Amino acid sequence: MAAPRIAILGAGSLGLLFGASLAASGQSVHLLRRPGHRPTEERIRLERGGERRELSLPASGIDSPPPDLSHVILCTKAHDAAPAIRQLAPALPPGAAVLTLQNGLGSQDAVAAALPGHPVSAGCTTEGAWRRDARTVVHAGIGVTRIGPLQGDDVDWCQRLGPAGLGCEPVPDIRRWLVDKLRVNALLNPLTVLHDCRNGGVLEIPGARAALESLGAEADAVLAAAGYRFAEGAAARTAAVARATADNVSSMLQDYRAGRRLELDAITGAILTLGARHGIATPEHQRIYDTLRGLAAVGR
Ligand SMILES: NC(=O)C1=CN([C@@H]2O[C@H](COP(=O)(O)OP(=O)(O)OC[C@H]3O[C@@H](n4cnc5c(N)ncnc54)[C@H](OP(=O)(O)O)[C@@H]3O)[C@@H](O)[C@H]2O)C=CC1
Ligand SMILES: CC(C)(CO)C(=O)C(=O)O
Known part of the structure; x- marks a missing residue:
């Protein structure tokens, strides 16, 4: 059997972290760039702790992928x-x-x-990565990637990620992990944008702290109606994450500051969709959604 060939589609912060880590462990990796990108070798730098590793990875446009791909990691x-x-x-x-x-x-x-017809898995990762420049990725937070099947065979992705030094855990119910992260992102990320603060600021700014509680109560009601049970409410869970990551600039605030489109539909929009489906009112999430949609950067 041919050796696995792994494509990274979405070679940004997380994609370069996964691609460079897999390649550094000797696995065959190919970067898929936007259509029209001419086939080339890219010099990628991976910074982790005090160490810096340089790797040469083949890349091409998504419209001219290599014919022998066996695995694709989608990181857009x-x-x-x-x-x-x-x-x-x-x-x-x-x-x-x-x-x-x-x-x-x-x-x-x-x-x-x-x-x-393709086996599709979803992952929920607590790794942290950012790009110093287009070709340099900084592994800023060591985390774990939980992976479970969505469609077709349950592919053992940890067999690929483990040797690359990326913490990996197969889970039977990936949706529960995605929802657990969703409730934190839905409370914390928009508030950091509205108050222009680091994650820890949400606990210190009185208006943000109050909003955390009301957004949390709505999220708890929505997720309970959708059949998800958690030992801890969304506000308490989010406060713990905000304390543990107090100095982080949330991904949504980073996107906002850089003028990039926010992941608002996938985060706040997902709470609104579930609320509507299960007949639970979500006025606070709706207000936040409308406010952020109104900001110039959204949707660009
Ligand atoms: N970064 C992190 O630490 C973490 C990120 N995540 C999640 O991972 C996902 C990716 O985040 P992140 O890596 O930060 O995002 P980035 O914006 O850094 O990277 C996304 C990449 O996808 C590329 N892309 C988009 N569309 C296409 C396309 N059609 N063809 C080829 N490439 C495409 C973009 O290219 P271009 O540059 O040309 O726009 C960009 O390089 C998000 O959902 C995020 O929430 C989760 C946990 C941690
Ligand atoms: C957990 C948190 C809030 C860490 O910053 C995050 O996932 C994000 O910024 O998107």
Whole structure:
């Protein structure tokens, strides 16, 4: 059997972290860039702790992938995931396995729907990565990636990620992990944008702290109606994450400051969708959604 060939679709912060780590462990990795990108070798730098590793990775446009891909890790933002996989789908070899790694909810099922007949898994990661420049990725927070099947065979992704030094845990119910992260992202991320603060600031700014509680109460009601039970309420869970990551600039605030589209539909929008489906009112999440939608950066 041919050695697995792993494509990274969405070679941004997380994609370069996964791609460079896999390549550093001797696995065959290919970066898929936007259509029209001419085939080339890219010099990627991976910074972790005090160490810096340089790797040369083959790259091409998503419209000219190598013919022998066996695995694809999809690391775009949530709103780009289904459009990107639809671009790749016609050229994807039968049986190629896909792992989709977005925050929020919705993109995972849209990706699976675009790939009938392919095994699709979803992951929920607590790794932290950011790009110093287009080719340099900083592994800023060591985490764990929980992975479970969404469609078709249960592919053992940890067999690929483990040797690459990426913490990995197979889980039977990935949706529960995605929802647990969703409730934290839905409370914390928008508040950091509205108050222009680091994660810890949400606990210190009185208006933000109060909003955390009301958003948390709505999220608890919505998720309970959708059948999810957690020992700890969303506000308490989010406060613990905000304390543990007090100095972090949330991904949504980073996107807002950089003028990039926010993952608002996949995060706050997912709470609104579930609320509407289960008949639970979500006025606070709706207010936050409308406010952030109104900010100039959203949707660009
Ligand atoms: N970064 C992190 O530490 C973490 C991120 N996540 C989640 O992981 C996901 C990815 O985040 P992150 O890596 O930070 O995002 P980035 O914006 O850094 O990377 C996304 C990449 O996807 C590329 N892309 C988008 N559409 C296409 C396409 N059609 N074809 C080819 N490439 C495409 C973008 O290209 P271009 O640059 O050309 O726009 C960009 O390089 C998000 O859902 C995020 O919430 C979860 C946990 C931690
Ligand atoms: C957990 C948290 C809030 C850490 O910053 C995150 O996932 C994000 O920024 O998107």
